[in-house]
Amino acid sequence: MKILDPVLPTCFRPEGSGGALILCDHASNHIPPALDGLGLDPDYLDCHIAVDIGAAAVSERLSHLLDAPAILANVSRLVVDPNRDPHTQNPIPQTSDGVDIPGNQGLSAAQRTARLDAYFHPYHRACEEQLAAMMAAGQKPVVIGLHSFTPVMNGIARPWEIGFLYAGDDRLYRSMRGPLAQEWGLNVGDNEPYSGAELYYSMHRHGEAHGLMQATIELRQDLIGDQAGQERFAHILAQVLRPIIKAQQEIEK
Secondary structure (H helix, E strand, C coil), X not given: CCCCCCCCCEEECCCCCCCEEEEECXXXXXXXXXXXXXXXXXXXXXXCCCCCCCHHHHHHHHHHHHCCCEEECCCCCCCCCCCCCCCCCCCCCCEECCEECHHHCCCXXXXXXXXXXXXXXXXXXXXXXXXXXXXXXXXXXXXXXXXXXXXXXXXXXXXXXXXXXXCCCCHHHHHHHHHHHHHCCCCEEECCCCCCCCCCHHHHHHCHHHCCCEEEEEEEHHHCCCHHHHHHHHHHHHHHHHHHHHHHHHHHC
């Protein structure tokens, strides 16, 4: 069995004091060399099954606008998906949107454990350590998961320009929905295009479990596929989030 060297996430503005923590689970399309490309045609690495297109750039820009730490995973979701519970879901996909992943077929328990140890756990440890440092400094950050979604899935157009995923706690969604729709004219999805009841591992672990205001924010990929779109949505999110973060900080005092 090959030795897998751990891959650490990228962290922007770790000392940021803006009252938010940004997590980008699917920031990268990188497949470590030891995995031999997972046996995939390299063209797949440029599409949505490998990476949340545009999400990394929006996360980095939003980090700077809010002066908030942002943690970005540095391996593809095809290698291991940080937003899947390793105890109840499978973080190592055998297929993705109808595409078989040869390098993920028939893994032994030892191979699965090695994959998680090298690529899954380092990301979540970094998230935990960043959150612990912020809370030790007196911050109770608003936790934002930044993802992106395809404009069409299974031949069906998705009308939402931005969507929110949440489980039991919908405070951030309710606070952002009005300004995004009324002031920015956006079509806002409520637990769309996915449901936080099913896909919420990172937000639950690093936000909801600590009683923090949180949500996954999904941006439609065709709207953030270039620098102009990425900067536009980072600006919109920052404008909407600033008063919410400020109000939450007052509540937490």
